[in-house]
Amino acid sequence: MNSVRDIEQYHPGNEEKLLRQILEAESMILGAVLLEPGVIGDITLEEKHFSQWHNRRIFAAMRAVEEKGLDVNxxxxxxxxREDVEQVGGVQFLLELAAHCPTAANVAHFESLVLKQYELALIRDSAYEFLRDYTPESAHDLYKALASMKPHMTHQEESKKELMVELYESLYHEREGLPGVATGFESLDALTGGWKEGELIILAARPSMGKTAFAIQLAWECIKQDGVALTFSLEMSSRQVMQRLLSSLTGINMMKWNNPYKYLTVDEMPKMHAALNDVYKSDFELSQNGMITLQEMRQQILTLKQEHPDKPFLVLIDYLQLITVKGRFDRHDLAIGYITKELKGMAREFGIPIILLSQLSRGVESREDKRPRLTDLRDSGNIEQDADVVLFLYRDDYYHTDTKSGREVEIKIAKNRNGPVGTVKVEFMKEFGRFVGRKGRMMEH
Incomplete structure (x- = not known):
């Protein structure tokens, strides 16, 4: 395989054994992709992480093939x-890569090794620059390199001993607050305990029920707890999401965003200024890439989690059926199942709750009672299996204009892996996209 002499100078270490391990790990990763093309969707490495130009060029080509929707072979x-084939070693070298890799099962291990050595190289180079030219800029670069070395599996598994000690101590110490991120609704918190680490929460409803508005409000509730909320908006632009959030916080009609300079009143302007300032200073993060992949989501979550390892953390994805899947699946439900399984894995890996919005099938419309059921989830078998919590929103006034329920919205907990199910009733102020408790009191921002 690759010669140790070929390794580029920037890579760390000068021990032949270490260099061979790095090169072997890179070869195993590239060989695994050729052996089982589907694994490339699980690899978080980037082109820059490989130690040699040859391997970087091959991996970049693999990514390009994947983005075209083709199998990597x-x-x-x-x-x-094309013309770089001979420069990377020729066709024979590519065939040897696949033949040299016996299985793709250990690709995560090799990926971790390559990434660790890359980070060590960054630290080495930054430390050298810092010692050579002591400046605030070089010190900052060194700090950034050291910060990147925080554990990637931010949620470390407890040992049996640690777990038993923690459970024992819980018998004699009252818990302060909720076990998870509060929802902002006492009745909902009583049933769920908040959104807990490692949970995949499905929030589903028919169109125009207010699920995006409700999800944005849940994200902001995490911010109010000095937390971090990362929203992947695959349908709306960042501007639209921000406008909805600001209208919700201020109680100002969303229609006024069509021309705020003209329509905002003298009394409303200071409220909007205050809300803009609050959102600007917060850790409310947005990603509006409509073609985002699971791999890209994982990388953004990882980066943000490393920056805020100890803060309450919530991820919101709007919505499931718009997530781009790399690879080919015989049936759509298999692709959906792959997505939910991966997201559940991310929730556990990073120790965070993930709220995933989902559409409901049109079968709801054909029933007399249009309250959603678990069977109404599109490709429900896979979604229901992977979800820890399934929430449905239902507004009777959407279907019956003469209803006596008015603004009432039913939040139905149809599945709760670690608690009871039930229905919570709130009110929806549609004009500014805000959910409030039954008493009608808006929560402060």
Missing amino acids: PVTLVDEL
Whole structure:
């Protein structure tokens, strides 16, 4: 395989054994992709993480083939590499990569090794610059390099001993607050205990029920607890999400965003200024890439979690059916199942709750009682299996204009893996996209 002499100078270490391990790990990763093309969707490495130009070029070509929706194999790879084929070692070298890798099962281990050595290289280079030219800039670069070395599996598994000690101590010490991130509604918190670490929460409803507005409000509730909320908006632009949040916080009609300079009153302007300032200073983060992949989501979550390892953390994805899946699936439900399984894995890996919005099938409309059921989830088998909590929103006034329920919204907990199910009733102020308790009192921002 690759010669140790080929490794580029920037890479860390000068021990032949270490260098061989790095090169072997890189070869195993590339070989695993050729052996089982689907694993490339699980790899979080980037082109820059590979130690040699040859391997970086091959991996970049693999990514390019994947983005075209094709299987990564020697034929598609040669076509993508074109004139660089011979420079990376030729067709024979690509075939040897696949033959040299016995299984793709250990790709995560090799990926961790390559990433660790890359980070050590960054630290080495930053430390060298710091010692050579002591400046605030070089000190900052060194700090950033050291910060990047925080554990990637931010949620470390407890040992049996640690777990038993923690459970024992809980018998004699009253818990302060909720076990999870508060929802902002006491009745909902009583049933769920808040959104807990490692949970995948499904929030589903028919269109125009207010699920995006409700999800944004839940995200802001995490911010109010000095937390971090990362929202992946695959349908709306960042501007639209921000306008909804600001209207919700201020109680100002969303229609006024069509021309705020003209329509905002003298009394409303200071409220909007205050809300803008609050959101600007907060850790309310937005990603509006409509073609985002699971791999890209994982990387953004990882980066933000490393920056805020000890804060309450909530991820919101709007919505499931718009997530881009790399690879081919015989049926749509298999693709959906792959997505929910991966997201559940991320929730456990990073020790965070993930709220995933989902559509409901049109079968709801054909029933007399249009309250959602678990069977109404599109591709419900996979979604229901992976979810820890399933929430449905239902507004009777959407279907019956003469209803006596007025603004009432039913939040139905149809599944709760670690608690009871039930229905919580709130009110929806549709004009500014805000949910309030039955007493009608808006929560302060």
